[in-house]
Amino acid sequence: MAGLLDIVDQAQAIACEDILKVDAFLNHQIDPELMQAIGAAFAQHFQNDQIDKILTVESSGIAPAVFTGLALHVPVVFARKLSGFYGENVKWLPFADMQNSWWISILITLVLMGLVSLLLALNGFFRK
CATH class of the missing domain: 3.40.50.2020 (Rossmann fold)
Structure with missing residues (x-):
């Protein structure tokens, strides 16, 4: 360090x-x-x-x-990174003006990460 x-x-x-x-x-x-x-x-x-x-x-x-x-x-x-995947072309999100918009973005990200991890696990990605 x-x-x-x-x-x-x-x-x-x-x-x-x-x-x-x-x-x-x-x-x-x-x-x-x-x-x-x-x-x-x-x-x-x-x-x-x-x-x-x-x-x-x-x-x-x-x-x-x-x-x-x-x-x-x-x-x-x-x-x-897929082109357009991170939302650089998105002009406005439905929840962008809400007080807790960052928390909503983080929650959506965590849910998607969980789904991807589950799909990878079900398809044997984490097995040796």
Whole structure:
């Protein structure tokens, strides 16, 4: 963790109190030594679990996932973004003006993730 904090300091990655810019070591330029350390840390954390695959999302998650898979000796699978899937073409959502719109979005996301996980499990994706 100290290595990551040093890299964040060196890259001047703190844009403001709530925003961490990771493009200098994760997105636009990947620091392989840092990713190897992150992969080793994840592998150590999950060493007693029966991990048989690593699933990540396209882009930022690939580098740490690959190094984690390398350390755990398991394959890495990544999900690709479908064009228009994240709603960049959506002009308005029916609940956008509601007070709890973020909670509704999170709830919808969790339900969809649960359904996808169930479908993957029923089709044997999580079996060795």
